[in-house]
Amino acid sequence: MPRMITLAIDTSCDETSASIVQDQIVLSNIQPSQMEYHKKYGGVVPNLARLAHQERIDNVILEACKKAFPGSKNQILENYFKNINFIAVTIGPGLAIALEIGIKKAKELAQKYDKPLILINHMEGHLLSGFATRNSHTIKPSEILAKPAFPALGILVSGGHTELIKVSAIGEYKIIGETGDDSLGECFDKCGRMLGLGYPAGPLITKLAKEHRENMELKVENRHKSTLVIGLNKKSKKTYELPIPMARTENLHMSYSGLKTAFNHLVHSLSKAEINETQNKFEQDNIISSGLTKEIIYDLCVMLEASAYEQLLIKTEKAILQFEAKELWLGGGVIASPRLRHLIRKLAKRFNIPTVRVPYSKKLTTDNAAMIGVAANINIQYNSATIIKEHFKQVDRIPSLTLNAT
Ligand code: KG4
Ligand code: ZN
Numbered sequence: 515m516p517r518m519i520t521l522a523i524d525t526s527c528d529e530t531s532a533s534i535v536q537d538q539i540v541l542s543n544i545q546p547s548q549m550e551y552h553k554k555y556g557g558v559v560p561n562l563a564r565l566a567h568q569e570r571i572d573n574v575i576l577e578a579c580k581k582a583f584p585g586s587k588n589q590i591l592e593n594y595f596k597n598i599n600f601i602a603v604t605i606g607p608g609l610a611i612a613l614e615i616g617i618k619k620a621k622e623l624a625q626k627y628d629k630p631l632i633l634i635n636h637m638e639g640h641l642l643s644g645f646a647t648r649n650s651h652t653i654k655p656s657e658i659l660a661k662p663a664f665p666a667l668g669i670l671v672s673g674g675h676t677e678l679i680k681v682s683a684i685g686e687y688k689i690i691g692e693t694g695d696d697s698l699g700e701c702f703d704k705c706g707r708m709l710g711l712g713y714p715a716g717p718l719i720t721k722l723a724k725e726h727r728e729n730m731e732l733k734v735e736n737r738h739k740s741t742l743v744i745g746l747n748k749k750s751k752k753t754y755e756l757p758i759p760m761a762r763t764e765n766l767h768m769s770y771s772g773l774k775t776a777f778n779h780l781v782h783s784l785s786k787a788e789i790n791e792t793q794n795k796f797e798q799d800n801i802i803s804s805g806l807t808k809e810i811i812y813d814l815c816v817m818l819e820a821s822a823y824e825q826l827l828i829k830t831e832k833a834i835l836q837f838e839a840k841e842l843w844l845g846g847g848v849i850a851s852p853r854l855r856h857l858i859r860k861l862a863k864r865f866n867i868p869t870v871r872v873p874y875s876k877k878l879t880t881d882n883a884a885m886i887g888v889a890a891n892i893n894i895q896y897n898s899a900t901i902i903k904e905h906f907k908q909v910d911r912i913p914s915l916t917l918n919a920t
Contacts (some may be wrong), residue, residue: 518894520600521578521623522887523571525616526608526636527674528558529880530570534582534598535887538647541582543877543884544574560609567615575619578883595627600901602632602890604639604883607674624902632890633900636881638687640845641668641679642892643878643885644871663869667839669830669858672846673699673714676826678766678833681843685898690836691766691829698822699848701770705777705818709811720851723819726812732820734758743821747813754780754813756821758828766829766836773821777814784810823854827861834865841869850879 517536524531531545579594580586586593603620606613624631645662668679668687676698678691696704699716706715711722731746741761745754759772785805806814833839842862848854855872862870873879893899 518600518891519598520602520632520887520890521575521598522602522634522883522890523575523616523620524604524636524639524881524883524886525567525571525612526604526606527612527881528563528566529882530567530574530615531881531883532571532575532578533883533887534578535646535884535891537891538645538888539649540646540878540884540888541649542578542580543882544577544581545877545880545882546570546574558609560611563609564611564615567612571615571619575623591623592627595623595629598627598629600632600890600894601629602634602886604636604886605633606636608636631902632893633902634886634889634893636886637670637675637677637679639885639889640670640672640675641681641687641843642889643845643873643882644843645892646873646878646884646888648874662871663840665837665839666841666843667830667833667837668843668845669826669849670846671698671826671844671848671854673697673703673716673848675846676768676770678829680833680837680839683898684892684896690833691768693768693770695769695771696774698768698770698826699846701774701822702818702848704774705781708778708781709806709814711811714847716848717850719815719819720853722812722815724853727816730813730816732816734824736762743817743824745813745817745820747809750809750813752810752813754817756780756817758821758825760825761828766833768825768829770822770825773818773825777818780817781806781814784814819851819853823857826854827857830858831861831865834861834867839865839867841871842867843871845873845879845885847880849873850876 519534519536522533522535529545533543534541576591580589583594583597601620601624603616604613605617620631664682666681668681670677674697676693677689680688680690702716702719703714706719711718729748731748733744735742735744741758743756743758757772757776759769760767842858844858859870878885890899
């Protein structure tokens with residue numbers, strides 16, 4: 515098969531991203547952060563995201579081309595398009611008004627330069643992100659060509675989704691478990707806000723929990739109707755409890771809003787107690803915005819992480835058993851957590867699953883266009899891509915693909 519060189523675009527949420535991917539090799543992946551726009555609102559503001567996409571998209575595409583083809587003399591788009599065979603774009607899920615900017619641009623370029631347009635589901639991008647390989651001479655051809663074994667289990671954990679996906683083949687996906695309310699990342703972000711950790715809170719929760727985990731003794735306990743994580747701070751002797759929602763339900767579905775509510779109660783009861791006990795200036799200085807001491811905030815990060823990951827692991831284990839998964843494919847922003855990757859790898863080892871596919875860099879776990887380019891090229895390779903070409907001029911509405919929900 516001739517080399518596939520694809521320009522990919524993703525504007526599904528708050529990252530304006532463009533990338534050039536050759537087969538599975540990421541030649542460039544430009545993803546300037548919009549965080550400074552949204553941070554003060556504690557979440558993504560759709561209108562601001564759209565405006566930022568509009569402002570940046572042309573430049574981001576040009577930067578992706580420049581980085582991928584550094585030897586080019588005349589650095590104009592027309593020249594770069596001589597090297598590009600396909601254009602891939604995210605068509606959802608995401609913020610409709612943000613997605614539109616990327617889709618419009620991709621259609622415009624596909625028409626102008628007469629290139630086939632490949633439509634990619636954002637979640638399929640996360641699902642296949644572990645197949646991306648870096649642009650390096652040290653990569654062995656066997657790594658690039660490593661064929662997947664089916665069925666595989668996809669574990670997607672981001673700010674918008676928490677999903678378990680049965681992969682029977684490339685293009686044959688079935689959601690077998692998902693959260694019915696908040697996603698795991700959203701739960702981290704909302705609980706982090708209660709602790710005054712800023713937005714997004716996931717990375718800081720991971721960092722604080724890592725620094726402090728060895729000070730805590732953790733156990734999972736079944737009580738009457740609920741399953742709990744019990745934590746003891748070995749120095750202060752403070753104990754904490756948080757529920758693991760859905761731990762004992764038979765199905766593979768998850769829930770993170772109950773954990774958020776329980777966490778809120780815990781924060782309130784602890785901060786009340788702290789404020790009552792705080793007598794002197796030194797202690798007051800040690801209390802930050804949430805009304806909790808730093809020590810307690812550390813404890814709570816360990817607890818939150820433990821409960822959130824335990825629920826996901828319980829359901830992952832059930833899914834592995836249900837259809838004897840041969841590989842695990844991890845994707846999404848929360849996969850940047852080394853702790854979560856470690857726990858999933860440990861689980862894979864226990865079930866003798868030899869392959870756990872993980873994106874090679876943090877940049878591929880958050881929203882990015884490289885994963886869209888990789889997904890497009892893999893789909894072309896397996897003949898399962900949705901390609902729009904011959905009747906391109908008639909396509910004024912791009913069909914929305916969804917992963918088949920059960
Ligand atoms: O995939 P993503 O970038 O955006 C969505 O498509 O949702 O995921 C963002 C989520 C946020 O909730 C963020 O707090 C979380 O991923 N996150 C992390 C880490 N990095 C990002 N959570 C835990 N540990 C991290 N290192
Ligand atoms: Zn995403």
